[in-house]
Structures are given as structure tokens and as C-alpha cells.
Amino acid sequence: MTERGASSLRRDETSFSIGTSSVERTPSGLEFRIDERCMPVPRPLKGSIKVTFEEVMPHAFALDRLGKHSWRPLAPRLRVDLAFDNPDLHWSGDGYLDMNYGSEPLETAFSKWSWSRMHLSDRTRLLYDVTESDGRSHCVAIDVVDGEIVPYVPPGPEGIVGLPKGLWRMDRWTRSDPGVKPALVRALEDAPFYTRSLIDGSIGGRRGLMVHESVDLRRFVSPVVQAMLPFRMPRLR
Structure with missing residues (x-):
């Protein structure tokens, strides 16, 4: 949820990036890559979320x-596969x-x-x-x-x-x-x-x-x- 200026935005036909985080269209769905700092307690938030839908x-x-x-x-209804290093969190299940x-x-x-x-x-x-x-x-x-x-x-x-x-x-x-x-x-x-x-x-x-x-x-x-x-x-x- 970090707010960034226009210079931090990059996009093309299959991907969208804001700062150090991005989402990319894959053959099976979307892949989000998160690389942020949490607030109000400053700690890293880093990992990926893959969503698969038909x-x-x-x-x-x-x-x-x-x-x-x-x-x-x-x-x-879709499948979610979440893998984070910070915090150490892995999860798979239904999503939306x-x-x-x-x-x-x-x-x-x-x-x-x-x-x-x-x-x-x-x-x-x-x-x-x-x-x-x-x-x-x-x-x-x-x-x-x-x-x-x-x-x-x-x-x-x-x-x-x-x-x-x-x-x-x-x-x-x-x-x-x-x-x-x-x-x-x-x-x-x-x-x-x-x-x-x-x-x-x-x-x-x-x-x-x-x-x-x-x-x-x-x-x-x-x-x-x-x-x-x-x-x-x-x-x-």
C-alpha cells in the first residue's frame, strides 16, 4: 500500500510495476512480486503470490x-499460492x-x-x-x-x-x-x-x-x- 509518484510506474502488455513491486500476466494467471517495507513498524515484506484461473x-x-x-x-474463484520470505509464510487455497x-x-x-x-x-x-x-x-x-x-x-x-x-x-x-x-x-x-x-x-x-x-x-x-x-x-x- 505504498504510494509512489508517476516516475515509479512501468507497464507493458503483460506486466505492471510500481516501485519495487510488480504483477505479471502468465499463461495460467497472474504472478505478484512484493518487495516493500511495512508501516507503522518498519520491517520487510517480500515474497510472491501466484493466482491461477481458467x-x-x-x-x-x-x-x-x-x-x-x-x-x-x-x-x-481461483487458486492462490503464496510464498513469502519476510515474514516466513507459505499458503495455498481458494481465492478471488x-x-x-x-x-x-x-x-x-x-x-x-x-x-x-x-x-x-x-x-x-x-x-x-x-x-x-x-x-x-x-x-x-x-x-x-x-x-x-x-x-x-x-x-x-x-x-x-x-x-x-x-x-x-x-x-x-x-x-x-x-x-x-x-x-x-x-x-x-x-x-x-x-x-x-x-x-x-x-x-x-x-x-x-x-x-x-x-x-x-x-x-x-x-x-x-x-x-x-x-x-x-x-x-x-
């Missing part, structure tokens, strides 16, 4: 009414890859969102629930089944439920089927404006473990959080 999904979904922001689940892009800053269009991904035996279930800056809400609820997009009906507004707050007391919320209260299994990331968690829940009649995130962009733009960001995301020019 196809790239072509579908993108508008997240706002004006169509200025889009979300594309590139590879809803998506991207967001837009023509304006996220905080201009949105006040908050909740996102979740559930890997099931026959599909990947995705839910993207956004609240725009004017208070209007929009929900994208899709399954990916054998490479095809299948919409499903998510729980309605009455199914929006809160999850336990973390260290920074930020709201965590998701949708859940009636009568099923989601449970926080593990907090993976807890920041002043962002949380990532593993939860046990039920959406659209299917229950399972979900990787979940909540984002509060009202907090993100606050002067206090903006002053804190350089301590978490160093800026090198």
Missing part, C-alpha cells in the same frame, strides 16, 4: 446511478480477484458499502451493497455458476443487520435471510474506515462462510483519518 469474466456492473463507477469480478474503476474518487459518489463473497460447492455468491452520497442505495446480487452470471434475490432492507464493531468502533453490516443472525468468525482487518472479516451467514437461502468488508467513506474523508493515512501508507516520490 478464464477472466467479461462482465462489469455499475455501482451508481450515473454509471461513473463499475465493479468487475474478474475471477470469482476483482477490480473497481471509475471516473471520479469513490468518496464523491458513495458514503458507505458492504460487500461479501461466499464460495459454495456449485457457485460463488457475491453481494455488493452500496449507499450513494445522497442516501440512495443500490444492491448487486449475483451468482457465478460455471462461468455464467446468475442474478438472485437478496434479503430486503429489513434483512440488513449489524455485526460487532471493532477496535475503531466502525459499523460492520450485511444482509441476512430472515431468522438467521450472521456471526463474526474472525476479524481480518480493522481500520478507522475499513473492516474485512470472515462471517458465518445466510444470503438468498444459502448458508456458508463469507469474506466480508465494510467501507465508510464519510470516515475516510475526515481530517483525522486523512492525517493518519501516511503512517499506514508511506508516500515515496
Whole structure:
């Protein structure tokens, strides 16, 4: 998450580098090479992450009414092989890859969102629930089944439920089927404006473990959080 200037950027048809870290397209997927320094405790972070997938999904979904922001689940289910020297960490398993892009800053269009991904035996279930800056809400609820997009009906507004707050007391919320209260299994990331968690829940009649995130962009733009960001995301020019 190091911020760098334009002179640190290099790219061509198959690779993209920022400073000492890079990603390269391979015949089977992507390979990330990470060579950074952690913050706020300065220690090395060095290793590689290989992701293998059979196809790239072509579908993108508008997240706002004006169509200025889009979300594309590139590879809803893939294999991840992680090998790090610093810290000494090796891991293989299922993963997920998506991207967001837009023509304006996220905080201009949105006040908050909740996102979740559930890997099931026959599909990947995705839910993207956004609240725009004017208070209007929009929900994208899709399954990916054998490479095809299948919409499903998510729980309605009455199914929006809160999850336990973390260290920074930020709201965590998701949708859940009636009568099923989601449970926080593990907090993976807890920041002043962002949380990532593993939860046990039920959406659209299917229950399972979900990787979940909540984002509060009202907090993100606050002067206090903006002053804190350089301590978490160093800026090198």
C-alpha cells in the first residue's frame, strides 16, 4: 500500500510495476512480486503470490446511478499460492480477484458499502451493497455458476443487520435471510474506515462462510483519518 509518484510506474502488455513491486500476466494467471517495507513498524515484506484461473469474466456492473463507477469480478474463484520470505509464510487455497474503476474518487459518489463473497460447492455468491452520497442505495446480487452470471434475490432492507464493531468502533453490516443472525468468525482487518472479516451467514437461502468488508467513506474523508493515512501508507516520490 505504498504510494509512489508517476516516475515509479512501468507497464507493458503483460506486466505492471510500481516501485519495487510488480504483477505479471502468465499463461495460467497472474504472478505478484512484493518487495516493500511495512508501516507503522518498519520491517520487510517480500515474497510472491501466484493466482491461477481458467478464464477472466467479461462482465462489469455499475455501482451508481450515473454509471461513473463499475465493479468487475474478474475471477470469482481461483487458486492462490503464496510464498513469502519476510515474514516466513507459505499458503495455498481458494481465492478471488476483482477490480473497481471509475471516473471520479469513490468518496464523491458513495458514503458507505458492504460487500461479501461466499464460495459454495456449485457457485460463488457475491453481494455488493452500496449507499450513494445522497442516501440512495443500490444492491448487486449475483451468482457465478460455471462461468455464467446468475442474478438472485437478496434479503430486503429489513434483512440488513449489524455485526460487532471493532477496535475503531466502525459499523460492520450485511444482509441476512430472515431468522438467521450472521456471526463474526474472525476479524481480518480493522481500520478507522475499513473492516474485512470472515462471517458465518445466510444470503438468498444459502448458508456458508463469507469474506466480508465494510467501507465508510464519510470516515475516510475526515481530517483525522486523512492525517493518519501516511503512517499506514508511506508516500515515496
